[in-house]
Structures are given as C-alpha cells and as structure tokens.
Amino acid sequence: MSKKKPTKSFERKLEKTAYLFILPAAVLLIVFCIVPMLASFWVSAQNMGVDLSQAKYVGLGNYAKALSDRRFIQSIGITLKYTAIEVPLQMVIGVFLSALLAKNTLLNKLFRSIYFLPVVASAVTVGVTWQLVLHSNIGIFTYWLKCIGFSDANLLNNTTTAIYVVVFVAIWKTFGISAIILVSAIQNIPDSLFEASAIDGAGKVRQFFSVTLPGVMPSFWFLLMTRIIGSLQMFDIVYTMTGGGPSRSTTTMVVYIYDQAFNSMNKTGYATAMSEFLFAGILLVTCVMYYIMNKTSD
Template sequence: MATAIPRPAIRARSVRRRTPLRNWLLFAALAGPNIALLIVFTYRPLLQSFHYSTLQWNIGSPTAISVGLGNYVDWFTDPGTPTTIAVTAVFTVATVGGGMVLGLLLAMLLNRKLRLRGAARTVVVAPYVLSGVAVGLLWLFVFDPSFGALSAMLRVVGIGSPDWYNDPQWALAMVIVVYLWKNVGYVALIYLAGLQAVPRDLLEAASLDGASPFRSFFSVVLPLLGPTTFFLGITTLLTSLQSFDIIRAMTKGGPLEGTTTMMYQIYQEGFDSGRAGYSSAIATILFLVLFVITVAQLRFVERKVHYS
C-alpha cells in the first residue's frame, strides 16, 4: 500500500512554490515604478540623444538629414574645441581638488569642540542648498570692479581689482571661486560624518605609541577616510563636469569663451543656436567621458580603498 503524504508536508511544498512568485510580485510592485521612470525619463532620452547626434537637425524643424558621424567630426575639428576642453579640464580639476581639500579642512575644524559648533555647521552647509542662479547673481555684486565689496577691500590695501568680467582667465577664476563657495559645504558635511566614524581607541593607541597629531592623521585618519574620499571623488567629479547654473548666471560662457565648458556649450548649441544634432553629439561625447572616468574609478581607484 502507498504511504500517504502528511498534510503538513503538502502545505510546505505549496508554500515553497508560492514564495518565489510572491517575491517577484513584491519586487515588481516596489521597484517597477522606479524602473519605469528610469526607462522613460533617463534611458529613453539617452538613446534618443545618440540618434539625434547622427542628424543635422535644428530645433523646431520638421525635417532632419542623416549625417552619420559628421557632427562628431565637426566638433573635434572645430578650432574652438581645444579651448573648450582646456576650460572644462581646468574648471573640473580646480573645483574637485579644491573642494576636497577645503572640505576636509573645514570638516576637521567643525569636528572640534567649539562654541556655537552647530551654528557654524549650518553656516558652512547653507550655501549648498541655495539656488545656483541666485548665488551667481549675488556674487556678481561682490566681484564688481567698481562697486563690489571685493574691490573695496583690495583698495584698502592698495591693490587694484582685476577685470573679472572682461579677462577670460580672471572670469574663470571668479566662477571657480563661487562654485567652491557654494559646494564645499557638501564635501565638508560628508567628511565630517566620516571623521565622526573614526574609532577613538585607534587615535588613543597611536597617541600612546608616541605618534604626533600630524602622523596620526596621515597614518590613521586619512586611510580610514578612504571610502568617503572615493565616494566624494566620484560625486564631485560628475557634478563639476555637469555644472551649468553658476556659469549661466555670471558669465554666460564668456568673455571670449573663457568660461565655456562642454556642458555649457551643449546648452549654447542646442538652445541659442538651435543646432540640436550638433548639441546632442557634444552631449554624447560628455556622457562617454563621464562613463569612462566613472568606470576607471570603480575599476582601479577602488582597489586602493580600505573598508573597515
């Protein structure tokens, strides 16, 4: 006679069969809307941009001509492209490197036991949440060569104010300073969280071994901040390469294209000149640059990061 299978065993099998289906349904319910939004508003426009970059098409025109890689050839052979690349590189290196160094120094200062430390932290982080356009317009009054606060301070010490608005190099320096002022609070906030996570017993052990504060910082604190530095390196680099609002508000890419980055050139070609195909080609090049840099950071730089 065949042995009957107990009811609890049958129920267990039925539950095991239904569990994967329930998990998939729960995943679809929770992640489905986010995935759909990414497909519609991120990946679909990205693929469309790749397609537009192969067309000679002006915004509003009902017709477009396929030119293959012609837009890419035009950009790389344009006499102004080396200047745009140089401006983008200088702006990115200065804002990312300067932001990391200044942010770490501010975080170390705010990590100390100071009076009104909470208020100081708020003041440091506050510019980051402000509108970039508003910040740029306000700083225009500060840098005004005739009536600005900075020119008044320089006159007190007998120094003339540089021609911030008409000299390409000084204009780029002005934009870099404003960008750092606005965004350094974000870096300081993330570094502050990393500093507060450093185990105190390690610092005490280093002190007992005779390590100076300088040696303790470079041998204990800085390596433990590796994951934080790696995260900030990626996020600040991506943000800097895509900066637009401050440049638009302060210089509009001038003078003499002295502050025209690749991101701002995309706007100029697409909306000022109406060359949507050419603008899409520049956007595709910038996307590929960002993609390669991010992959390189994840592939090579992360190897040197020590997670504790």
C-alpha cells in the same frame, strides 16, 4: 515546535510582489532616462533644429564636425582646467575642515551649519549674487579693491582672472557638503584606533595621516568622483556670472553645448553630438573611479 518552511508557491508570490514594488521605479527609469538617452543618439546623427520634420540624417558627421571645431576643443580645455583647479582645492579644504570640526562641540556644530548654508542656496542665486558683488560699477568688492589702489579691478571682465573667480565661487558654494560628509566619516572611525595610536606615541599630525585619512578614504573617493563629474558638468554658476566670457575664457563644455543648442539655428543635432562626448568622458571617469574604489577597499 519546528517552524514550517515557506512553500515554493509562497516564495514565488513574494517575488511577484517585489517586482510589483520595483515596477513603478523601473518604468520611470525607462521613460525618463533610457528612452531619452537612446533618442539622443538618434538626434546626434541628424542635421536638425527644433523642427523634427526638417531633420536630415548625417551619420557621424556631427561627431567629426565636433572634433574639428576649434571652439569645442577650447571648451574642453577650459573644462579640464577648471576641474584640475577646483576639485583638488575642494577636497583639501573639505579634509582640513572636517578634521577641525569632527568633535561634537557646540561651536563646531555652529560652524558646520554656517559652512553648509551656501550648499542649500541655488547655484543661480549664488552666481547672480557674486556677479553683483564683483560688478565693475556697483560691486562692493570691486569698490574695496579700487580703494586700496587697484584701478583695474574688474575681475570678471579679465580673461586671466575670470576662470579663477568662477572656481572660487564654485568652491564657496559646495565645500560645505564635502566637509560634512567627511566629518561623518571621521566620527564613524572607532575611538579605540585613536587611543591605540596615542599609546604608541602618535601625535595629532601622525594620527591624522595614520588613522583619520585611511578611515575616511571610502567617503573621500566617493566625494572625489562626484566632484569631478560635477566639475565636468559646470554650467549654472559660469553662465550666471560670466555667460562664458570674456572672450570665451570661461566657456565650459556645457556652456558651449547650451549655446549651440539654444542660441544657434538648426544645431540641435550638433549640440547633442557634443553632449555624447561629454557623456563618454563622465562614463570613463566613473568607471576609473569605481575601479580605484574597489581596489582600495580590498
């Protein structure tokens, strides 16, 4: 017996049902994402603080002010420096560890769990913990450095070393997730590819570059994009460890925006305008990375 084809009225009912399931998520997206985003453009065009009744329209004045703000430009430079150091190191460590931990041995599973532990800890907890470890008076790491002859071992209060300490802590906090995602990508590569390369005489190093790396590239590009975006938005670890100091040497864009929004009077509109610059930068990075991902997947 031939099966009856569903009627058009039945198909329309299915479509309506599907829209009903989508509706709650769409409403939440509009209320909590689209509306605040549109409202932020209005706020960025106002000279205002927390009191909306005191708002004064200034058009693009806040944007022009941001472009001439030396400290804001400095925060952009610090953010880019942080990103340029943290992201490549993060990816290299993730790829290296994933290659070492790809096989499902008991020891590898144990190390995967250990490396993933910092990921589940909150960034504030991590920042405060490392701030205490590196404290100039009570920090155990600072004490060890002094014991071996480093009299000036206050790394967090040094304008040269503070940014590198923050980078180290950020990598320590998040490298586990990069390694685990890449391990999963390696395990999805067919064994036949490794066997074929071995028959052709390829050693472990050549297999890594000719089989493993190409096989994990989709996951690699995704991780690279998310790490760049995360680095551009870096706030919590920096704020809990250094507060943007010393001498603003670790004041990233988000730290400076936060300072202007909540620690300065009547600068909510100005802080929002700076946030739009950050949003534009993240949007640009996302578009470029998606373009590269589509090109490499073809």
